[in-house]
Amino acid sequence: MDKKIGFIGCGNMGEAILGGIISSGVLEGKNIWVSELSSDRLKELSDKYEVNTTTDGKEVVKNTDIFIIAVKPNIYPVVLENIKELIDSTKTVVTIAAGVTIASVENIIGSDKKIIRTMPNTPALVGEGMTSISPNGVVKEDEVEEVKGIFKSFGKAEILSEYLIDSVIGVSGSAPAYVFMFIEALADGAVLEGMPREKAYQFAAQTVLGSAKMVLETGKHPGVLKDAVCSPGGTTIEAVKVLEEEGFRKAVIKAVEACASKSKKMSK
Numbered sequence: 001m002d003k004k005i006g007f008i009g010c011g012n013m014g015e016a017i018l019g020g021i022i023s024s025g026v027l028e029g030k031n032i033w034v035s036e037l038s039s040d041r042l043k044e045l046s047d048k049y050e051v052n053t054t055t056d057g058k059e060v061v062k063n064t065d066i067f068i069i070a071v072k073p074n075i076y077p078v079v080l081e082n083i084k085e086l087i088d089s090t091k092t093v094v095t096i097a098a099g100v101t102i103a104s105v106e107n108i109i110g111s112d113k114k115i116i117r118t119m120p121n122t123p124a125l126v127g128e129g130m131t132s133i134s135p136n137g138v139v140k141e142d143e144v145e146e147v148k149g150i151f152k153s154f155g156k157a158e159i160l161s162e163y164l165i166d167s168v169i170g171v172s173g174s175a176p177a178y179v180f181m182f183i184e185a186l187a188d189g190a191v192l193e194g195m196p197r198e199k200a201y202q203f204a205a206q207t208v209l210g211s212a213k214m215v216l217e218t219g220k221h222p223g224v225l226k227d228a229v230c231s232p233g234g235t236t237i238e239a240v241k242v243l244e245e246e247g248f249r250k251a252v253i254k255a256v257e258a259c260a261s262k263s264k265k266m267s268k
């Protein structure tokens, strides 16, 4: 890729994207600019990824074509006010924050500026991210495809209308946290039955990975795949019965609903 990419803020999510981009080889560190307020953090990132670093977000905008704002939602207005004079028609602003709407960004930098709202997740770091992409009206189709290509270099990416972002946060943006909880709980169960802890994490995580792959690659309904594991009168159906009794599905659906509802509240 011949474009230059920037990060304003590079914490958990920013680094997951940065690490994903570098591992995919789509861009080298010399074509990436990163700003953080802490010099120690910048040194850590330049040692690890050989990127250009600065404490001033303005330098990122000046040196890049596409830049990702990866600070907490409440810091967005501060960052946007600081850089807005430098944003012209050659720049594309990519946002990743929960609750930061395209309209709220347009209010600060202008609706004539190219803005792409995305919702990524941390598995980007290992090349298995899932990202939604919602451009504003002025981004051209090929420019949207270009940004989609960046996110596809470390996982899957889909162009979606912005109104779906709350469900995206519930099902993928925040969801790695619940999947990690599931893996932890699955491993705890195995430890209870006597398996050493490290082995338990390996067995649990590989089972989640393999099951997810089956859904994606066979195209079969998850219920059909579940039924194929449940031998009549066997072990699995005993576990399924307990999960139903304990409200497993209900808990997950309510969790996604709570997550989406918080996202809506943050957008007001």
Ligand SMILES: NC(=O)C1=CN([C@@H]2O[C@H](COP(=O)(O)OP(=O)(O)OC[C@H]3O[C@@H](n4cnc5c(N)ncnc54)[C@H](OP(=O)(O)O)[C@@H]3O)[C@@H](O)[C@H]2O)C=CC1
Residues within 6 Å of the ligand: 008, 009, 010, 011, 012, 013, 014, 035, 036, 037, 038, 041, 057, 070, 071, 072, 073, 075, 078, 079, 096, 097, 098, 119, 120, 121, 122, 173, 174
């Ligand atoms: N974590 C996740 O899984 C996901 C997060 N997001 C979104 O990503 C964004 C970042 O979240 P996350 O990575 O978790 O948060 P982090 O706090 O880990 O990262 C934000 C980083 O930005 C730095 N920072 C703060 N102010 C500035 C500034 N003015 N200029 C440059 N850098 C600055 C922070 O430094 P310091 O710590 O020193 O303040 C920190 O390193 C949020 O908007 C969130 O909604 C979206 C999808 C998933």
Ligand SMILES: O=C(O)[C@@H]1CCC=N1
Residues within 6 Å of the ligand: 097, 098, 169, 173, 174
């Ligand atoms: O918890 C959060 O608000 C962010 C947004 C999605 C994942 N983490």
